[in-house]
Amino acid sequence: MNRVPIAIQVLVCCLSGLAAVASAEENPIIDFAAMAKDGLTVQAAEGGSIIRSAKKGLDIHIEHEAGKKLDITQEGLGWDFKAGYSRVDAASCIYATFMTPPMGVGRAWRPKRDVSLMGRISLSRRPVSPGEEPRRPTWISQIFVRHSPDKKHWSTWHPVLNVRLPKTEDAFLGFDCSLDVPGMEQREYGDLLEAYQKLDVPWRDDEEAAVRWILTQQPDFFAKHVPFIGHVQFLFEVAFAAGHRITSFDWGVTNDFRSGLFEPPKNPADFDKSQGPWRFDATEPVKK
Numbered sequence: 001m002n003r004v005p006i007a008i009q010v011l012v013c014c015l016s017g018l019a020a021v022a023s024a025e026e027n028p029i030i031d032f033a034a035m036a037k038d039g040l041t042v043q044a045a046e047g048g049s050i051i052r053s054a055k056k057g058l059d060i061h062i063e064h065e066a067g068k069k070l071d072i073t074q075e076g077l078g079w080d081f082k083a084g085y086s087r088v089d090a091a092s093c094i095y096a097t098f099m100t101p102p103m104g105v106g107r108a109w110r111p112k113r114d115v116s117l118m119g120r121i122s123l124s125r126r127p128v129s130p131g132e133e134p135r136r137p138t139w140i141s142q143i144f145v146r147h148s149p150d151k152k153h154w155s156t157w158h159p160v161l162n163v164r165l166p167k168t169e170d171a172f173l174g175f176d177c178s179l180d181v182p183g184m185e186q187r188e189y190g191d192l193l194e195a196y197q198k199l200d201v202p203w204r205d206d207e208e209a210a211v212r213w214i215l216t217q218q219p220d221f222f223a224k225h226v227p228f229i230g231h232v233q234f235l236f237e238v239a240f241a242a243g244h245r246i247t248s249f250d251w252g253v254t255n256d257f258r259s260g261l262f263e264p265p266k267n268p269a270d271f272d273k274s275q276g277p278w279r280f281d282a283t284e285p286v287k288k
Helices: 032-038 183-197 207-217 268-272
Strands: 004-007 010-014 017-021 040-045 048-053 059-064 071-073 076-078 093-099 114-125 139-148 162-164 172-180 231-241 244-253 259-262
Touching: 032 040, 032 048, 032 071, 032 076, 032 244, 114 139, 114 231, 139 172, 183 207, 231 244
Parallel strands: none
Antiparallel strands: 004 259, 010 017, 040 048, 048 059, 059 093, 071 076, 076 244, 093 231, 114 172, 114 244, 139 231, 162 172
16 A cells, blocks of 8 residues: 555644644634625524524524624624613623634544634723723633534533733733544544445545545444544633624644555545535435
């Protein structure tokens, strides 16, 4: 079996921004201001709402306290202090949770078994007018992350512990974390992947095709196992103060350069069709 090395993608991240270097994938930047400019639709959901970007099709799930409402404007996600609010209102917060759309990592043909992530939440604060009461700042109380092989079956939520607080009122909050899948959780998948690679198939190292084959044998396989990291999703618990908004969220994979071995497909065009991050999606209708 002839195998050749490949450089796996790297995103170099710094506190002043996230720059992609030698990366085949483009992780979405959730820019709330741009979403508001491009157009939004809001759908009521239990405990909150789903806000969809008209242009990018990103769904932001937001849960908030009963009777309280957040909005997305060209200033970002949050709420504004309005005339007639009391001093108590001015000093209060709306406690909410927002969850990012699932985002693919790795390659379309090879997901990851471990991944290191770094992200940034940009914050803004509307200046306090003369005579206004000082307001408490917006703060992110908790950040969680989880992963999935298929967007349907997920790991538990893992707390993100390494968080760097903003040093100025109009700045960003940075964080980084790592996700790993235990070897014992990978073992049965590895055995099935090896069995697939012994078959006469167009590309033995195409794990997307292998996953489809595995699910014909065991349709509930991912209900029992989460053996790799194909998609990641973030959840933020936030206390929103009036006039303080989250303007954007962006993130990247920060794994060091690695070499991987793979056997080229029989048809070289199959490799070209499999660029980009992991994309297998069990929530979509099965293509016949």
